[in-house]
Amino acid sequence: xxxxxxxxxxxxKRVEDxxxxxxxxxxxxxxxxxxxxYASFVRSPYAHAKILxxxxxxxxxxxGVVVIYTGADVAAINGVPCGWQVNFKxxxxxxxxxxxxxxxxxxxxxxxxxxxxxxETREQAKDAAQMVLVDYEELPVTxxxxxxxxxxxxxxxxxxxxxxxxxxxxxxxxEEVDQALADAAHITTLEFVNQRMVANAIEPRSYNAAYxxxxxxxxxxxxxxxxxxxxxxxxxxxxxxxxxxxxxxxPDVGGGFGSKIFHYxxxxxxTWATKNINRPIxxxxxxxxxxxxxxxxxxxxxxxxxGFDTTGKILGLRVKTYANLGAYLSTFGPCVPxxxxxxxxxxxxxxxxxxxxxxxxxxxxTPVDAYRGAGRPEATYLLERLMDLxxxxxxxxxxxxxLRNFIPPFDGVEQPGYQxxxxxxxxxxxxxxxxxxxxxxxxxxxxxQKQQEASQNGKLLGVGFSTYIEACGIAPSAVVGSLxxxxxxxxxxxxxxxxTGKVSVFTGSHxxxxxxxxxxxxxxxxxxxxxxxxxxxxxxxxxxxxFGMGTYGSRSLAxxxxxxxxxxxxxxxxGKKIAAHRLEANADDMEFEHGQFTVKGTDxxxxxxxxxxxxxxxxxxxxxxxxxxxxxxxxxPANFTYPFGCHIAVVxxxxxxxxVVLQRFIAVDDVGNIINPMIVxxxxxxxxxxxxxxxxxxxxxxxxxxxxxxxxYMDYCMPRADDFPLFETATQVTxxxxxPLGVKGAGEAGTIGSTPAVVNAVIDAxxxxxxxxxxxRMPLTSERVWRAxxxxxxx
Amino acid sequence: xxxxxxxxxxxxxxxxxxRLLLVHYLREFLHLTGTHVGCDTSICGxxxxxxxxxxxxxxxxxAVQANGCxxxxxxxxxxxxxxxxxxxxxxxxxxxxxxxxxxxxxxTMTDYLKNNPNPSExxxxxxxxxxxxxxxxxxxxxxxxQYAAAKxxxxxxxxx
Numbered sequence: 011x012x013x014x015x016x017x018x019x020x021x022x023k024r025v026e027d028x029x030x031x032x033x034x035x036x037x038x039x040x041x042x043x044x045x046x047x048y049a050s051f052v053r054s055p056y057a058h059a060k061i062l063x064x065x066x067x068x069x070x071x072x073x074g075v076v077v078i079y080t081g082a083d084v085a086a087i088n089g090v091p092c093g094w095q096v097n098f099k100x101x102x103x104x105x106x107x108x109x110x111x112x113x114x115x116x117x118x119x120x121x122x123x124x125x126x127x128x129x130e131t132r133e134q135a136k137d138a139a140q141m142v143l144v145d146y147e148e149l150p151v152t153x154x155x156x157x158x159x160x161x162x163x164x165x166x167x168x169x170x171x172x173x174x175x176x177x178x179x180x181x182x183x184x185e186e187v188d189q190a191l192a193d194a195a196h197i198t199t200l201e202f203v204n205q206r207m208v209a210n211a212i213e214p215r216s217y218n219a220a221y222x223x224x225x226x227x228x229x230x231x232x233x234x235x236x237x238x239x240x241x242x243x244x245x246x247x248x249x250x251x252x253x254x255x256x257x258x259x260x261p262d263v264g265g266g267f268g269s270k271i272f273h274y275x276x277x278x279x280x281t282w283a284t285k286n287i288n289r290p291i292x293x294x295x296x297x298x299x300x301x302x303x304x305x306x307x308x309x310x311x312x313x314x315x316x317g318f319d320t321t322g323k324i325l326g327l328r329v330k331t332y333a334n335l336g337a338y339l340s341t342f343g344p345c346v347p348x349x350x351x352x353x354x355x356x357x358x359x360x361x362x363x364x365x366x367x368x369x370x371x372x373x374x375x376t377p378v379d380a381y382r383g384a385g386r387p388e389a390t391y392l393l394e395r396l397m398d399l400x401x402x403x404x405x406x407x408x409x410x411x412x413l414r415n416f417i418p419p420f421d422g423v424e425q426p427g428y429q430x431x432x433x434x435x436x437x438x439x440x441x442x443x444x445x446x447x448x449x450x451x452x453x454x455x456x457x458x459q460k461q462q463e464a465s466q467n468g469k470l471l472g473v474g475f476s477t478y479i480e481a482c483g484i485a486p487s488a489v490v491g492s493l494x495x496x497x498x499x500x501x502x503x504x505x506x507x508x509x510t511g512k513v514s515v516f517t518g519s520h521x522x523x524x525x526x527x528x529x530x531x532x533x534x535x536x537x538x539x540x541x542x543x544x545x546x547x548x549x550x551x552x553x554x555x556x557f558g559m560g561t562y563g564s565r566s567l568a569x570x571x572x573x574x575x576x577x578x579x580x581x582x583x584x585g586k587k588i589a590a591h592r593l594e595a596n597a598d599d600m601e602f603e604h605g606q607f608t609v610k611g612t613d614x615x616x617x618x619x620x621x622x623x624x625x626x627x628x629x630x631x632x633x634x635x636x637x638x639x640x641x642x643x644x645x646x647p648a649n650f651t652y653p654f655g656c657h658i659a660v661v662x663x664x665x666x667x668x669x670v671v672l673q674r675f676i677a678v679d680d681v682g683n684i685i686n687p688m689i690v691x692x693x694x695x696x697x698x699x700x701x702x703x704x705x706x707x708x709x710x711x712x713x714x715x716x717x718x719x720x721x722x723y724m725d726y727c728m729p730r731a732d733d734f735p736l737f738e739t740a741t742q743v744t745x746x747x748x749x750p751l752g753v754k755g756a757g758e759a760g761t762i763g764s765t766p767a768v769v770n771a772v773i774d775a776x777x778x779x780x781x782x783x784x785x786x787r788m789p790l791t792s793e794r795v796w797r798a799x800x801x802x803x804x805x
Numbered sequence: 806x807x808x809x810x811x812x813x814x815x816x817x818x819x820x821x822x823x824r825l826l827l828v829h830y831l832r833e834f835l836h837l838t839g840t841h842v843g844c845d846t847s848i849c850g851x852x853x854x855x856x857x858x859x860x861x862x863x864x865x866x867x868a869v870q871a872n873g874c875x876x877x878x879x880x881x882x883x884x885x886x887x888x889x890x891x892x893x894x895x896x897x898x899x900x901x902x903x904x905x906x907x908x909x910x911x912x913t914m915t916d917y918l919k920n921n922p923n924p925s926e927x928x929x930x931x932x933x934x935x936x937x938x939x940x941x942x943x944x945x946x947x948x949x950x951q952y953a954a955a956k957x958x959x960x961x962x963x964x965x
Contacts, residue, residue, distance in 0.1 A: 023896055023897065023899075024896070024899065026904075027895065027896045027901060027904075028896070029904075030901055030903075030904025030907055031879075031888070031892040031895050031896060031901065031904070031907060031908075031911065032839070032879065032880065032882070032883055032888075032892070033837070033838070033839020033840070033878065033879035033880045033882075033908050034839065034880075035839070035904050035905075036838075037838075037841070037905065039832075039838075039842070040832075040838035042833075042836075132829075132833075133822070133824070133825075210939055211903070211905075211939055212841075212843040212849055212851055212903075212905045212906050212937060212938070212939050213841070213843065213903070213905045214842075214843070262903075262904065263903065264841070264843075264903045264904070264905030264906075265902075265903040265905060265939050265940055267939070294842075296845050297843070297844040297845045297846070297849075298845060522903055523902035523903030523904070523940045524902070525902070688899045689899070691899075692899050692902060692940075692941060692945060695941055695942035695943075695944045695945065696902065696939070696940045696941050696942045697942075698942055699941075699942030699943070700939070700942075722844070722845070722846045722848075723844045723846050723848035723849055723937065724846045724848060728848075728937050728939075730933070730934050730936075730937065730943075731929070731930040731931075731933035731934060731936070731938075731943040731946065731947065732927075732930040732931055732933070732934060734930075734942060734943060734944070736926070736944060736947075737942065737944055760942075
């Protein structure tokens with residue numbers, strides 16, 4: 011792609027900042043509509059209970075109450091759907107219990123909504139909700155994924171025996187992997203938990219639904235990552251209302267990290283209810299409410315075994331995972347531990363035999379779905395923990411062990427993409443490059459000596475490595491369709507040139523912090539040779555933007571940006587015809603550069619602005635060409651994209667307390683071509699912070715009664731500014747061969763690579779002090795690290 | 806109960822419930838929605854405003870407790886459209902992504918810089934402890950504050 015006016019690769023300051031730094035952002039809770047009412051939910055305080063009755067007598071009579079709905083009122087309405095079907099190995103359909111808007115007979119997790127009060131004010135709704143009397147009969151509870159499949163475990167759904175939603179397998183046949191491991195000189199085994207995480211976007215979920223009886227149109231404002239998806243799912247699968255009569259708007263969204271992808275019951279419920287009462291209804295989650303009702307992430311119980319020959323070459327990988335899906339299927343729940351996790355178990359390595367077996371399990375907990383990285387952090391954690399541990403066990407250098415097993419470099423153009431044992435074909439890669447750079451930034455040569463000296467001085471210094479690859483730029487529709495996805499994963503980009511040459515771009519992507527209004531404008535400015543100020547990026551409104559799939563899975567530039575490129579190409583092609591006609595030349599003889607259409611080899615040219623005006627004032631104009639300069643493109647990617655990198659953590663562990671201090675964090679990431687280095691770096695910072703958060707601070711803790719015991723910011727340890735050193739970041743560029751921008755996506759890479767690097771560093775520190783610990787359960791609190799030092803054998 | 810407050814230089818009088826939190830008064834009665842609610846245990850700092858020049862988490866006090874006070878919210882930081890140097894710093898150093906935590910941090914750190922014109926990186930990180938950000942990993946927030954400190958101190962170097 012030709013680069014004009016230098017906008018590609020430039021750290022342009024963000025155009026969206028102005029409204030945010032002056033307090034003029036418009037988040038969903040900021041919106042108040044005429045005749046606004048407010049909703050407050052009555053939620054089960056029990057993880058598993060029969061609902062014997064709901065008494066509304068007192069609540070109904072309270073001041074300001076407009077109406078109260080219970081499960082009985084919505085029983086005839088479909089529940090929220092699951093967008094991905096993962097079947098059993100024997101072909102049986104996955105178990106898909108109804109995920110009702112309000113439950114009637116049973117509550118299956120703490121937070122399951124039993125009733126909703128709609129009142130004149132927020133306080134009145136909450137006051138009345140507290141007076142709704144629900145008669146519960148407690149039932150036995152099951153919370154752990156591996157425990158819930160045992161015969162004695164209570165059943166969450168009658169239709170799912172043993173609480174199994176699906177069982178799934180990928181890779182080479184088990185017998186081949188068993189044989190490979192049997193032949194191995196050394197096997198490293200890890201049984202570990204990738205703990206449940208809470209996304210915790212600082213803006214809680216918020217919705218505001220309104221209905222206009224005259225036009226019979228609905229409007230739903232929702233703090234979502236994908237307004238069109240919400241509209242489709244809600245209209246077609248839940249409420250049965252006409253899609254063209256519903257406008258869904260995602261205003262400014264205060265962070266998502268995956269948790270705002272899904273179609274939640276509250277969205278449909280408010281949209282249904284607003285028509286009944288003919289007044290807008292607003293709901294904003296309180297933080298604890300958000301903790302227990304926003305989809306959680308991760309929660310895998312895994313046993314992984316990697317076999318090596320005597321030289322450290324990997325012979326095989328065998329993985330068994332129990333994936334906790336929670337009490338109901340969230341929109342993309344089933345695909346995360348399967349098609350986004352199992353498919354990444356090749357890692358950067360030439361492992362010849364891989365088998366991954368995943369059981370999806372229902373439990374009495376909050377539904378689990380994608381959280382920054384969605385399956386790829388789980389796969390990377392598994393692989394990279396095994397590699398560092400294997401290096402320790404085999405007394406090999408962890409960097410050397412990786413180099414020995416890396417897939418050699420390939421660009422996907424001269425050299426073919428790399429076909430893995432687990433379905434995916436990687437697009438392009440240079441894995442040695444990122445590791446070499448990372449080691450250089452670390453100063454690895456001197457490190458082991460420093461470590462030894464530190465140990466002699468009573469300090470435990472550790473270094474941990476993580477060389478990761480991930481699959482994003484989600485996704486080729488036909489591929490995911492064949493794997494059970496119930497949606498396409500293309501993206502739409504419309505470029506509308508106005509008569510005065512100003513450009514409006516309508517994108518199905520929907521930023522919630524990623525800066526698309528700037529980066530997409532950079533792409534357009536570069537291609538058309540016009541200033542950024544002449545470009546407006548419109549997103550988040552189903553009334554303005556054609557059907558798109560939204561922002562998650564690090565897809566916005568790779569897929570959304572590509573759609574825009576296709577439309578820009580159409581604009582330029584038509585522009586050439588218009589210009590040629592004006593200049594009395596052949597369209598084939600036209601060139602377009604720096605905003606000028608020029609007849610090749612001459613100085614006869616006409617500007618983009620001129621051509622734009624001509625398109626709308628078509629006086630001197632080709633007879634067979636329509637007026638206007640406005641094109642839409644739907645881009646369906648040819649493949650996933652595969653960013654990769656090397657993350658290295660350096661920690662110091664206090665012997666007496668087990669306290670871990672993260673001293674250094676090095677991130678070398680290859681996300682393909684970079685449009686705005688400042689924004690990519692920001693994404694890496696934020697991603698790494700969340701990955702480190704999982705390693706050292708965070709984790710949703712359920713007790714055996716199914717109570718989320720840390721459902722506030724006082725109890726769930728969110729990382730803070732003084733928990734981090736300055737991250738040392740660098741990039742390498744191996745372009746993506748299959749999209750016009752050559753980009754791979756950068757939104758999740760930081761989170762995917764970082765967690766195992768930190769845990770590996772702590773384990774390395776402990777080994778340097780003589781504690782040959784195999785695993786410490788995340789988060790690595792000082793207590794857990796201290797205990798690990800007291801008991802050398804992995805518990 | 807009646808309260809009288811001056812917010813961003815403008816006087817207001819309202820009849821409100823005693824239990825109304827200051828943050829809800831600002832957002833719902835004055836439609837100053839730049840101040841945000843991010844949690845319910847006064848940890849996240851998104852609700853921070855200045856009450857009588859003191860950074861205050863507005864979810865931790867009732868509006869009636871602010872009776873007779875002067876309040877500054879993020880909307881009051883750039884009264885004539887000219888950005889406060891810290892706001893400028895956030896823009897120059899990419900100190901925000903989704904923007905939800907940003908107003909609160911601005912209200913804390915504009916005050917902090919008045920009293921700490923030459924803070925170290927460690928000082929800044931410590932000063933940010935009352936704020937949660939989920940997007941930035943805090944690094945560019947630190948750089949934004951350093952930018953502002955440098956400009957205020959009229960130093961020639963601005964952090965890279």
